[in-house]
Amino acid sequence: MVAYVITREGIYVKRHIYNCQAGCPVESTLQIIAGKWKSVIIYHLLTGTQRFNDLQKEMPDCSRRMLALQLKELQVDGVIQKKVYPVIPVKTEYSLTKFGLTLKPVILAMEVWGKTYNQRASRQVIEN
Amino acid sequence: MVAYVITREGIYVKRHIYNCQAGCPVESTLQIIAGKWKSVIIYHLLTGTQRFNDLQKEMPDCSRRMLALQLKELQVDGVIQKKVYPVIPVKTEYSLTKFGLTLKPVILAMEVWGKTYNQRASRQVIEN
DNA sequence: CCGAATCCTATCTGATACTG
């Protein structure tokens, strides 16, 4: 299947999409939550509405640029919604949509695993 | 934290690693299952041992090269194990390790979501 | 404060050909 999708650069382009009818359900899920920071963003929004800078503080390794790009993709996918308050300086709030909330079990499963099996990653060979 | 890790090209390099003690548990999980095909590979191995070509047939959109690279990373991370039978032609079998099996709840959550909310992706604008 | 636009580089990834 081919569809027009928004790239990380915010441009709509033609792109191959995994077959969503007969395709692997895990691949379908990845369509939505793949991306370096998407699941982390969703995780932080599970606790409620957050402003742009709140998210940034909670994800110090994610640049402002990447945060904005990933937020835009999540918004286009209908996972999150954005509320802009026309004050000066601007204030924006992000929150999960009803649809986004359906991802909760997935993100929570990731949280549980991360808390438990954190230390097992064998790729960490040398530390400094 | 800095550690020596294996890249997708199979080379060990120094790389920044998210703080694994105090860090976000979701980020920790992503350390292991992020990657274009990793969760899909784990998903297919949940049903049991698979050969290289079996996996390839189940993931037609993943090139042989990418499959090999992702398998190697998962192996280095201790998620899967590889058994090579010294016959001609060579036969290899991949299976989840005990550690890899702990990821089952995460992957199953993704499967459930994918089966249910598949069709909701709003990024699919045009189809042909 | 919340981004968008631009520039530039590192990394990823597909295609193709080759090997034990």
Next chain:
DNA sequence: CAGTATCAGATAGGATTCGG
């Protein structure tokens, strides 16, 4: 069968600057 080697184009992602 199960990979690896190499190359080239595509994409990701940081730094910086600009604007409402």
